[in-house]
Amino acid sequence: MENKHEIYLDNAATTRTHPDVVSAMLPYFSLHFGNPSSLYSIARSSRTAIEEARRKVAAALGADEREIFFTSGGTESDNWAIRGIASAHGKKGRHIITTAIEHHAVLHTVEALEKEGFEITYLPVDEYGMVSPESVEEAIRPDTILISVMLANNEIGTIQPVQKIGEIARSHKIIFHSDAVQAIGQIPVDVRTMNVDLLSISAHKFGGPKGVGALFIRRGLRIDPLLYGGAQEQRRRAGTENVPGIVGLGAAIERAAAMMSEKAERMKKLRKRLIDGLLTIPKSRLNGHPTERLPNNVNIIFDYIEGESILLLLDANGIAASTGSACTSASLDPSHVLLACGLPHEQAHGSLRLTLGEETTEADIDYVLGVVPTVVQRLRDMSPLTPKELRTR
Structure with missing residues (x-):
């Protein structure tokens, strides 16, 4: 019998592109199709649309429009921030500070730089996935050129003390980058208040299209390009601009900023209801900080079962969820984030991430709270690891 429910709770992986955003994008696929770098009138509407989107992104981030550079998404923005600084400032120093819980777009980039002779310090986190600002300051060396700490974790939702870390970086005259991909549209983001020099965003996390993002680069900061070949984006990012995508990014971030406060309050209420209900299941625990977390993020571990098994049974019941980062969903490795929080391998395999959206x-x-306990019990009854007191048969 076909399941009639279709409940999407994986908004940290991607959000639905909002219809208003799609409507804003449509004319730039065929009506205003000109290459923005061309000089004739057909192209001018494309150029005008890009600059309008740039103003919208800048306004949402508290930045100057000349500090916004469009990219293909969060991964490119992270790569450009880190590699661009390493290239431009490598003669000054070859030490970079980051954390053990960053997105792989950051971790794999610094790991590649390690092979090129850079030294990387991976800061530990506490049991809630929180980075200590004191540990950041203690890790600084005379040859440190970059600190990269994400604003909010994509798996467990913990919000980092980025403003304080930014103050430390500024006092030591060290460049500071933050991956804010998960935070935009969820919590206020102001690049001046946060003391960041570089900040990465991606449109599809807040109701925009996939394949487009932006990097905030503080004015006056020396950074080398990641892509070469053209004079686009103030000669810093080559390649013909994705005009429909950029228009969609602008429309989405303007919409997300306008409704963020109201949405966050509603998400927090739904999140509490979901967490309270799930924690009534024996041998369950919440991952991430109990209060300093994204308003839409719920990450729970149920002992004695694997996260992948939960996902399959939830999907059979019409619920779309995940075990962690969408970028590692095909990997059999335990979550590097949960391992960094001190969980053993067997528990780091078994998390369930439910991320709410504006349509939740x-x-x-209520439906999820009715299904999950049944799924967990079914899997525990099948597992040889489950103790007798938790079995029903």
Whole structure:
């Protein structure tokens, strides 16, 4: 019998492109199709649209529009921030500070730089996935050129003390980058208040299209390009601009900023209801900080079962969820984030991440709370690791 429910709770992986955003994008696929770098009138509407989107992104981030550079998404923005600084400042020093829980777009980039002779310090986190600003300051060396700490973790939702870390970086005259991909549209982001020099965003995390993002680069900062070949984006990022995508990014971030406060309050209420309900299941625990976390993020571990098994049974019941980062969903490795929080390998394999969206309803939460305990019990009854007191047969 076909399941009639379709509940999407994986908004940290991607959000639905909002219809208003799609409508804003459509004319730039065929009506205003000109290459923005061309001089004739057909192209001018494309150029005008890009600059309008740049103003919208700048306004949402508290930046100057000349500090916004469009990219293909969060991964490119992270790569450009880190590699661009390493290339431009490598003669000054070859030490970079980051954390053990960064997105792989950051971790794999610094790992590649290690092979090129850079030294990387991976800061530990506490049991909640929180980085200590004191540990950042203690890790600084005379040859440190970059600190990269994400604003909010994509798996467990913990919000980092980025403003304080930024103050430390500025006092030591060290460049500071933050991956804010998960935070935009969820919590306020102001690049001046946060004391960041570089900040990465991606449109599809807040109701925009996939394949487009932006990098904030503080004015006056010396950074080398990641891509070469053209004079686009103030000669810093080559390649013909993705005009429909950029228009969509601008429309999405303007919309997300306008509704963020109201949405966050609603998400927090739904999140509490979901967490409270799931934690009634024996041998369960919440991952991430209990209060300093994204308003839409719920990450729970159920002992004695694997996360992948939960996902399959939830999907059979019409619920879309994940075990962690969408970028590592095909990997059999345990979550590097949960391992960094001190969890053993067997528990780091078994998390369930449920991330709410603006379409999530109380009825959705009630349905999930009805399904998950049954799924968990079924899997525990099948597992040889489950103790007798938790079995029903």
